[in-house]
Amino acid sequence: METNAVARPPSTVPKVEAMGVQKVFYDRLRRPLVCAIRDLNLEVRQREFAVLLGPSGCGKSTFLHLVAGVEKASGGQLLVDGQPVQGPGRDRGIVFQEHALFPWKSVLGNVRYGLDVGGVPRQRANETALHFINLVGLTGFEQAYPHTLSGGMKQRVAIARALAYDPDLLLMDEPFGALDAQTRAFMIDDLARIHAETLKTVLFVTHSVEEALLLADRIFIFSARPCQVKKVLSVDLPRPRQVVDARLRDLQTEIMAILSPEVKRMLDAENKAISAAGAGG
Amino acid sequence: MARQATAVGAQLALGPRPRRPWLARLESTAAFLFPILVLIGAWEVVSRVGLVNPILMPPPSRVFSETLRYMTPAGGWLLWHDAGMSAYRLLAGSVLAVVVGIPLGMGIGMVPAIYRFFTPILSILLPIPSLAWVPIVILWLGIGDATPIFIVFLSGIFPIVYNTSAGARSMDYRLIWAAQTMGARNLRLFLGVILPGSLGHIVTGVKLAVGGGWRSLVAAEMLAASMFGLGFRIFQAKGFMQIELMYAGIIWLAVLGFLLENGVFVPLETSTLRRWGMLREL
Ligand SMILES: Nc1ncnc2c1ncn2[C@@H]1O[C@H](COP(=O)(O)OP(=O)(O)OP(=O)(O)O)[C@@H](O)[C@H]1O
Ligand SMILES: [Mg+2]
Numbered sequence: 061m062e063t064n065a066v067a068r069p070p071s072t073v074p075k076v077e078a079m080g081v082q083k084v085f086y087d088r089l090r091r092p093l094v095c096a097i098r099d100l101n102l103e104v105r106q107r108e109f110a111v112l113l114g115p116s117g118c119g120k121s122t123f124l125h126l127v128a129g130v131e132k133a134s135g136g137q138l139l140v141d142g143q144p145v146q147g148p149g150r151d152r153g154i155v156f157q158e159h160a161l162f163p164w165k166s167v168l169g170n171v172r173y174g175l176d177v178g179g180v181p182r183q184r185a186n187e188t189a190l191h192f193i194n195l196v197g198l199t200g201f202e203q204a205y206p207h208t209l210s211g212g213m214k215q216r217v218a219i220a221r222a223l224a225y226d227p228d229l230l231l232m233d234e235p236f237g238a239l240d241a242q243t244r245a246f247m248i249d250d251l252a253r254i255h256a257e258t259l260k261t262v263l264f265v266t267h268s269v270e271e272a273l274l275l276a277d278r279i280f281i282f283s284a285r286p287c288q289v290k291k292v293l294s295v296d297l298p299r300p301r302q303v304v305d306a307r308l309r310d311l312q313t314e315i316m317a318i319l320s321p322e323v324k325r326m327l328d329a330e331n332k333a334i335s336a337a338g339a340g341g
Numbered sequence: 342m343a344r345q346a347t348a349v350g351a352q353l354a355l356g357p358r359p360r361r362p363w364l365a366r367l368e369s370t371a372a373f374l375f376p377i378l379v380l381i382g383a384w385e386v387v388s389r390v391g392l393v394n395p396i397l398m399p400p401p402s403r404v405f406s407e408t409l410r411y412m413t414p415a416g417g418w419l420l421w422h423d424a425g426m427s428a429y430r431l432l433a434g435s436v437l438a439v440v441v442g443i444p445l446g447m448g449i450g451m452v453p454a455i456y457r458f459f460t461p462i463l464s465i466l467l468p469i470p471s472l473a474w475v476p477i478v479i480l481w482l483g484i485g486d487a488t489p490i491f492i493v494f495l496s497g498i499f500p501i502v503y504n505t506s507a508g509a510r511s512m513d514y515r516l517i518w519a520a521q522t523m524g525a526r527n528l529r530l531f532l533g534v535i536l537p538g539s540l541g542h543i544v545t546g547v548k549l550a551v552g553g554g555w556r557s558l559v560a561a562e563m564l565a566a567s568m569f570g571l572g573f574r575i576f577q578a579k580g581f582m583q584i585e586l587m588y589a590g591i592i593w594l595a596v597l598g599f600l601l602e603n604g605v606f607v608p609l610e611t612s613t614l615r616r617w618g619m620l621r622e623l
Contacts, residue, residue: 128522130518132524150522153523162537164619177520213510
């Protein structure tokens, strides 16, 4: 596995700044239910490929939703391009963890949607959409409806849809989670190339340390819920990167060592919650 | 297409030889008609033998021949006029219910203030059978088309509002999020995402509305129609002891109701919800 691209160095201008960001979910009666994020501080620079790693349920998806502007932070300050996030916008594209494809639109219709909304002429919208469908290896499935596709194919449609209308900031929530190793390797290559060739900033959530090391300029390791940044790691390996690289292996071991106590803490907390609920009921 | 191919393939591998499709369709039609024909046959016998009063329950053969007579110039095309009139009232009332009910249901499903305002009102109106309004509506609108149309509207508005609001509330909000991040707002978001995303519930609501409307319509026509209409005809025929005509009207009600379901709603669902995988095959 390798990434055939040489990334431009990220600039030092911040793209996303989180300062003391907090997210609490409330129940129907507005009683606090879960504190998903407490006092999160991080800064992602322009053109940077930032990977978020953390135990399941620690609040990574929630953070992407805040940056996308589809959910509101409960506290703190969240800036994109120096401006506070106020609702969703076309400058930030997101690939949701659960695809969120429109079931009533074909693959082509889904990928074209962002272009149609942006007022791109029909002919050009079609060409662009077909280009990205081809990029994710789904040529021949343009007219298929999402429910007839496999999980991995749906993920790829969602990726094509987010890329097609060319947002500045790409938010990707475990986009390669359902792919086989081979397809994933191709997609990692493509994404690295797209990132290198464009001026995009990428915020990428994954559970795969390997994926993180192949793609990231910097890796943000999140702690167990309520999530905070536990450690930021710069990955200064040259590109194209290879999984067999010894330095990459070393970094992998290092990250695992930081991550596993957090995963354990998260599991313990969940078990405690379950047994508490069991004792209560 | 691909799915069909695998289904056939699996049958080839496992089951008996696949049948020709037209044969299978013929078989299922026969299986559907058989119990109905048995029922009609039994009725014929019972009536001919005299086990029931043949004047009150004339044999189906005579009912059918009379039905045919009322469908020709000899019977003044009567049943066509009646069916046309009933269909018009059903359509008008249902369209009204859709035009008012879908936006209201969407509002209730999406805007908390609208939800809070209308929920109590709807909960006290819902238990009232729509036919209870007929006498009052006759005073408002008089005898004629307006009253049955309004009754169809009344009986249709509740299922549409309830199902539409349930559809809006249960739709996958990530689809709305996805559309918003691509820049969709207001009307575009509503028509392009929220409406199709709630369509499964909306179709159910409209189906219940039209089905319920059909029932209420017939009763309303008995009480408030002035000239034509199947309900009106059945009621009128009683006055002249035209027993066969009463049965003819009932047969038309059954056939039209069946056609409405299978000629309108099933194709509608097939071309939308089934195609999109939003309705599971049974
Ligand atoms: N709408 C919601 N209402 C209540 N709690 C929520 C809601 N969304 C998320 N949470 C809670 O917030 C926490 C963080 O969830 P989130 O989906 O961000 O985790 P994650 O880090 O993306 O996990 P995973 O890696 O498994 O996807 C979880 O405890 C979850 O239960
Ligand atoms: Mg997640």
